[in-house]
Amino acid sequence: MADVARLAGVSSMTVSRALRADAPASEETRKKIREAADQLGYVLNSTAAGLSSRKTGFVAVTIPSINNSNFADTVRGLTDGLNSLNIQVLLGYTDYDADIEEKHIESMLRRRPEAIVVTGGAHTPRARRLMSNAGIPVIEMWDLPDSPIGHVVGFSNRETSRTMCQRLHDKGYRRIGFIGGASSRDTRGADRRRGYEEAMRELGCEPRVTAYGDPPITMRQGGGALAEMLETWPDIDAVLCVSDLSAFGALSECRRRGLQVPGDIAIAGFGNYDLAECAVPSLTTVEVHAEDIGRRVAELVREQLSGETDNRDHVTSLIPFEIIERESA
Amino acid sequence: MADVARLAGVSSMTVSRALRADAPASEETRKKIREAADQLGYVLNSTAAGLSSRKTGFVAVTIPSINNSNFADTVRGLTDGLNSLNIQVLLGYTDYDADIEEKHIESMLRRRPEAIVVTGGAHTPRARRLMSNAGIPVIEMWDLPDSPIGHVVGFSNRETSRTMCQRLHDKGYRRIGFIGGASSRDTRGADRRRGYEEAMRELGCEPRVTAYGDPPITMRQGGGALAEMLETWPDIDAVLCVSDLSAFGALSECRRRGLQVPGDIAIAGFGNYDLAECAVPSLTTVEVHAEDIGRRVAELVREQLSGETDNRDHVTSLIPFEIIERESA
DNA sequence: TTGAAAGCGTTACCAT
């Protein structure tokens, strides 16, 4: 920057100001400085800028998996929403593991992000402490934690299953099964299962759960789970799956066995992946507006950083979900 | 850090050293300092550390889309490979747009990454200049650029199509169509199309291309493209698609029309997505080992940063691809 | 609108 200043015949302070849109500087000097910078191939060092201004231009975000269309949509909404604030997302994926999440949170906090966004409400005690003490807005998303650390942008995963079960029941299905992961590491998946079990009880139906594989449960596992389910409960007439991926796996397994969907078995998924619309038959599923979650988080971050809202208030934004009825159920 | 030093009764220099694994410090002081840090809730400021040491612990990476299983796999391989070096990935997605890529590259270079990794070889002149002048290793991946900026980790997209066409021809298909995007923004997709056209010429077959929609071409667009193709060339006997997603869309469209796959029409895709294995019929496709690409990039970054290899040498790593023959073709 | 000086929180470097 000193070199640029020398070439432009100004002080480095003026260069610093000319390079930022908001700071005061005459158009003339601005132009002169931009040319000098260009000529020297100068690129601002935002590490130094961040240290000095105490604004790093980062928001830290953890998601369970990078290879998941729903979370990718959320990240997209978040990134796009933060873009106008010139804030970048520092992304970490946890593989549904709270210890990995803790490690990410610590190494991300070292970068002094201006806010931290995590998926869900299940964290290690130390992770909670780290976030609480960081002195920045904390946002938990994709869930409605029992005891939130800070703000929340999400929906009730339990409710999605309850609503879907109700819908299946309305359509006449009575012997409804649930396919999900074998561990509770995927807390949102576990909540969906809980919602299913509650709904079954309320509707007076027997719960039939096939837990199969570690999260994230894949398409292939969805097929395996359906096979297992048919063995245990051959009379099943509908299956609710923890995600569209497992639902598609189940659908494919039905197809291979010559079972009609719906007819022999109805299938419902979760997430409204592109796949759900495109599959034959198309999949009945839950649209959770993943990108909206990201957009709303970005909005909340903006409000918090601009001081529009009181940081001490804990804002909870409920993102409405909807059942998408298609051919499969 | 000064507070921690005071509490532990040492200098801040000792704290700095105690907190790093490599620096010399007695186990005794280390423990004392860790306790003090814990008690105060101290988290290292790596912004300041980076400024001082000129090592930010970042590698900048741009990919076309975050919502693409192939690129997500590459990012996973890269992230995991860099993890042991305590290097984080700074991710930007370009939406297949070179101008957006340029913006990302500039704002990422401001963070002073220790290396920069970009997808493909098509960049704006300014982006090329920025990367060349950054003084850090530059790696282009997922492609074999004609004039690489630095190192390359990839494969020939053209070859994948040529090989697949040859395979289809060997199986007796003669009226082979290609479904891809309408723009050349997806340069890898455009290369695949080029490979297809070359192969058709060599095999003495008429090329039949349906260009449909902007990249990334979706499942739904794959279906639309197949419909259009059948209208133009009703006698088509095989379709090569630019990706498994469009291939699946085409497959679904066939299903809806009551066309047998294979039989009436064979379908081949690209990318070996989970979907390709799980679809009924399963999709013949190209496995490009996306995660290996990321792993190899990470390895290259490690070599370059450790000075094991001469930075001036331009390393090209060819990642082998393979045709996965399944039911659809 | 511009400039000078004093940090920001760490590590490199040189001593001890």
Next chain:
DNA sequence: ATGGTAACGCTTTCAA
């Protein structure tokens, strides 16, 4: 093994 001092490259603050 530990400590003192001088950067690192910016921005804040204050002054002109």
